Amino acid sequence: MTVRVCLIGAGRAGKVHANSLTHHVPRASLVALVDSVPETLESTGEQFGIPAAQRFASLEAALAWNGFDAVVITTPTFTHKPLAVTAAEAGKHVFLEKPMALSLEECDAIIQAAEKAGVVLQIGFMRRFDPEFAAAYERIQAGEIGQPMIVKSLTHGPGLPPPWARDLKQSNGMLAEVNSHDWDCTRWLMGSNPQRVYVEVANFKGAMHNVTTPHFYDNALVNIRFENGGLGSISGVCPCEYGYDARAEIIGERGIMQIGDIRGQAVIVGTDRDRGYITPIYRTWPQRFAWGYIREMEHFAECITLGTPNRATGADGRWAVAGVLAGTRSLLEERPVLLSEILDAVPNS
Numbered sequence: 511m512t513v514r515v516c517l518i519g520a521g522r523a524g525k526v527h528a529n530s531l532t533h534h535v536p537r538a539s540l541v542a543l544v545d546s547v548p549e550t551l552e553s554t555g556e557q558f559g560i561p562a563a564q565r566f567a568s569l570e571a572a573l574a575w576n577g578f579d580a581v582v583i584t585t586p587t588f589t590h591k592p593l594a595v596t597a598a599e600a601g602k603h604v605f606l607e608k609p610m611a612l613s614l615e616e617c618d619a620i621i622q623a624a625e626k627a628g629v630v631l632q633i634g635f636m637r638r639f640d641p642e643f644a645a646a647y648e649r650i651q652a653g654e655i656g657q658p659m660i661v662k663s664l665t666h667g668p669g670l671p672p673p674w675a676r677d678l679k680q681s682n683g684m685l686a687e688v689n690s691h692d693w694d695c696t697r698w699l700m701g702s703n704p705q706r707v708y709v710e711v712a713n714f715k716g717a718m719h720n721v722t723t724p725h726f727y728d729n730a731l732v733n734i735r736f737e738n739g740g741l742g743s744i745s746g747v748c749p750c751e752y753g754y755d756a757r758a759e760i761i762g763e764r765g766i767m768q769i770g771d772i773r774g775q776a777v778i779v780g781t782d783r784d785r786g787y788i789t790p791i792y793r794t795w796p797q798r799f800a801w802g803y804i805r806e807m808e809h810f811a812e813c814i815t816l817g818t819p820n821r822a823t824g825a826d827g828r829w830a831v832a833g834v835l836a837g838t839r840s841l842l843e844e845r846p847v848l849l850s851e852i853l854d855a856v857p858n859s
């Protein structure tokens with residue numbers, strides 16, 4: 511069986527997944543596109559060879575056609591819940607980009623809709639499928655460095671995020687849009703849920719970029735205590751002038767493990783004795799996680815066709831959102847915040 515996919519949101523992340531589905535994932539094929547902006551719909555449709563009759567202005571219009579089995583949702587965060595719930599209720603498998611949603615209530619609605627319909631719900635945590643992160647995870651599980659005591663994770667990204675992604679009301683800000691992966695990775699690599707967080711933020715470049723959004727920050731440091739007693743930290747910088755940087759370090763009872771490299775290639779070139787070594791660094795997230803994006807889409811197709819156990823579930827997405835909400839409360843109220851303050855406020859949580 512080939513999984514027929516409808517991509518919703520033909521922007522930056524959408525094009526990365528469209529490329530994987532078109533060129534790298536034999537079990538799936540991109541058959542339809544949805545985007546609310548006609549120019550984006552047309553240009554992305556042309557780029558990936560989607561017939562004009564299979565390009566739609568809304569999910570509802572695509573569902574009326576109904577020639578697909580699954581959706582890949584790559585729209586802004588504030589649209590995730592209605593789109594994911596509508597798709598699941600129509601019996602479509604759902605791949606949903608991070609951050610899963612804006613609130614835990616929205617996460618619960620998505621999880622319940624997917625469970626009720628019996629469809630796969632996978633969250634876009636591609637680091638879990640990156641060869642380096644995945645190998646490190648397996649080696650930690652095998653006990654190579656003993657019990658993790660500290661997990662540090664960083665994401666520093668180039669480019670000022672779009673206005674909606676800077677606004678705490680529309681997106682939960684940088685902790686969500688840039689650091690969702692770190693919230694997920696620290697929990698995944700530690701093997702324990704966060705219990706308490708404390709966040710400090712700073713705004714160095716907002717004025718330079720004419721950003722007047724309330725509570726805007728472009729630097730964040732998060733301290734985490736996990737339920738198992740382990741510690742964690744997250745570093746976020748965006749915009750970051752030097753490139754795209756995503757790394758992690760795990761200190762275990764018997765050793766240390768470092769994941770990732772700031773260098774985009776292992777080739778180091780020296781030609782000029784005054785300038786020393788020159789080596790390229792990663793410039794963008796599609797470049798750094800090229801394999802992670804392909805492998806997470808392969809996994810989605812395998813979950814649907816082979817029943818492979820899901821490695822990036824709605825529950826994982828919900829925990830990352832819980833971390834973001836606790837972190838945002840911490841930075842606004844300038845105090846450590848227990849996850850229970852966030853989790854206990856949700857009915858039937």
Ligand SMILES: NC(=O)c1ccc[n+]([C@@H]2O[C@H](COP(=O)([O-])OP(=O)(O)OC[C@H]3O[C@@H](n4cnc5c(N)ncnc54)[C@H](O)[C@@H]3O)[C@@H](O)[C@H]2O)c1
Nearest residue numbers: 519520521522523545546547550584585587589607608609
């Ligand atoms: N996993 C990753 O590494 C990664 C990287 C970048 C973005 N993302 C996530 O992907 C999502 C999209 O981010 P982006 O940077 O691609 O944004 P983008 O603005 O480049 O693209 C979003 C697209 O969605 C369309 N759109 C908006 N509302 C819509 C709706 N209701 N129905 C149909 N189309 C709609 C827009 O017209 C636009 O083309 C966000 O959740 C973001 O956090 C994930």
